[in-house]
Amino acid sequence: MATLFERLDEEEAVVRGELDALREKMAAAEERLARLTITRETARSLLTDVSADDETPPLPRQSASWQPPTAGPAPAQPRPPRAARVPSVGVGLDEAIEKILVLLTSAGREMKVRDIAVAIGEKASDRRIETTRSRLKSLAKQGLVTEGHPGWFRIAPTVGTTGHVNGEAAGMR
Template sequence: MTIPPWFERLDYEESVVRGELAALREKAAVLEERLARLTITRETLASLTGDGCGGAVGGAVHSVPDPPMVPGPASGVGPAGGEPAPPPGPLDLEVARERILVLLAGAHQALKVQDIGEAIGEHPERVETTRSRLKKLAKEGLVAEVSPAWFAITPAAPEHVGDGGEVPGTT
């Protein structure tokens, strides 16, 4: 018995749709990661400016409303905009490096080690770990120690942050 041509066509269409669906799921995962980074940046800037809601930064009130909540992937993994920030604790090296670079790139000024550690979610008792990570980033030329315990992003470093690309030295 042979398979009629319309079943072959259905098989082909199913495979095309499955491929498109896989591509959309991958794109959704990338967008969720970007949203998580934007949320971290907003919370960091809000904490630095003393604004609890994150609606005003530097005196300018943002009139852009928050987008509606979109459910995450079926796995249930992924950040949600309404979830509270995780409690401070030891951070993975790559996570800490990325958060430090994003924070300093958005700050446009030098920040104290203690403030950087608090803003990236590192436990206050781990200030020396944060200092060590900042010194390492300074050796790589991504940040500069402008005075003892004060660090700022270097002028060339912001192009490496925030576009989803690799941060040098993290691979």
């Protein structure tokens, strides 16, 4: 028959084990919360950047007093300046990198290049997917993402505990 103290020792060991499990679970929940906070801040900054880009300044107007030179034949009326045409080439480099890091951090798992490309707003064309692959390979060389199987990428383990703000690492507390 077990003595009273042996039974107390056993019960203490069980409770200590439960406390350790709860501490581990709490640490994992805190880490997840920190990742979500980083994701929210990054998404908010991306949305702010996009809305700021939408506000284009008005085109300069010519003054009403401007007159063409009088010497020689009168030239045709001046044409208003055209808006510059910029070919749609997909997501810009900085924006793509930011979106990739946010996506992979929030996913917490490996993702295919094609799925990453579509999720960050690229067209599903081979050219845009290869551009995304190139960007992911570059991020892998920098240690920000890792490539498991060919074409499958995930956030690097060290990036999960470090937020990236404007291209600089910001340690979490």
